Amino acid sequence: MGIDMNINKIRVSLVDNDVIVLRALSVILKRMIPEIEILWCASSGSMALKYFADYHICPEIILVDMSMEDLSGVEVCRVLRRKSDKIKILAMTAFSVTEFASDASDAGVQGIVNKADTAVLRDMIISLHRNNYLAMNYMSIKFKNPFEANQQVLMEGKNxxxxxxxxxxxxxxxxxxxxxxxxxxxxxxxxxxxxxxxxxxxxxxxxxxxxxxxxxxxxxxxxxxxx
Structure with missing residues (x-):
């Protein structure tokens, strides 16, 4: 679908345990979305959490691969969501989106995408930038906005x-x-x-x-x- 590229700067961070994928995604996203700014890239879940805590500028959107090695992508998303009710989290996978969609939603993300489908990835990033969360729903799974997702994840610990x-x-x-x-x-x-x-x-x-x-x-x- 056509995308109006007259949009503001989009600050994004990438999390994927494959450094080659990180480099490729950085290049592809910069080419497809000229307004994008890659703040940092992390090749492990623990590194992502450290960068998120230490970096002086918070990204608007964090893309997290679901198949991490030290901490699962789902748990990385859950930690990030507990820490912020503002950042937008987009889950990525090289496998079936259906396999991870439900767990990703429970972890407080705003959408999920197959990272090989770069056109959809571009559209979803721009939809998140525009706060269009309805565009992120997948089949029967609905993704909450950052504030509602934060409240959902915080409630998990009460029992x-x-x-x-x-x-x-x-x-x-x-x-x-x-x-x-x-x-x-x-x-x-x-x-x-x-x-x-x-x-x-x-x-x-x-x-x-x-x-x-x-x-x-x-x-x-x-x-x-x-x-």
């Missing part, structure tokens, strides 16, 4: 019994959040692996999730001190 986590459970969650296994966490804390597993099971129950991976992700996205 989580984080105050009931013990110091040891928090220690294990923090260690696992850094990429260590439970066996390695047990060794670092000088406890048995079975004891570490018991602490993790308790954490899973208190955080209201189904498994260890979800517990670590939930802790990282909402309560971990490093964020």
């Amino acid at each position: 989580i019994h984080v105050d009931k986590l013990t110091d040891r459970e928090i220690e294990i969650l923090n260690i696992c959040l850094k990429g260590y296994t439970l066996k390695e966490a047990a060794k670092l804390l000088h406890i048995s692996e079975s004891t570490a597993k018991t602490h993790m099971r308790n954490s899973i129950s208190k955080l209201g999730v189904r498994n260890k991976v979800q517990a670590i992700a939930k802790w990282g996205s909402i309560y971990a001190k490093k964020f």
Whole structure:
């Protein structure tokens, strides 16, 4: 569809664990949207969160790949959304949009796109810049504006019994959040692996999730001190 390019500067940041994709997207977007300004590019979820916290200018739109390695794209989006009710987040994937659309919506993004479809990517960025959120809905999934999405994500934590986590459970969650296994966490804390597993099971129950991976992700996205 035709795009009126008479628009204001659009400040964008990119998050993708493939540095080649980051470079390519930067070049393509600058060519397709002359008014775009790429503030920063991050090749990991943790790097993106650090840049977001440290950079003196906040982007208007952050594009986040769903298939990250250190933190999932969904969790990166959730952390960003908890921190801001103003930034617009656009999820990207090289796989099926349907696979990630629901989780992305729950994480507070404003839309999702297959990053190989650069024409649609361009249109969605411009729609977000114009606050046209209705254009972002996908099938039966509706994406909220940044303020409503922020409220949604903040409400997620209200039924989580984080105050009931013990110091040891928090220690294990923090260690696992850094990429260590439970066996390695047990060794670092000088406890048995079975004891570490018991602490993790308790954490899973208190955080209201189904498994260890979800517990670590939930802790990282909402309560971990490093964020």
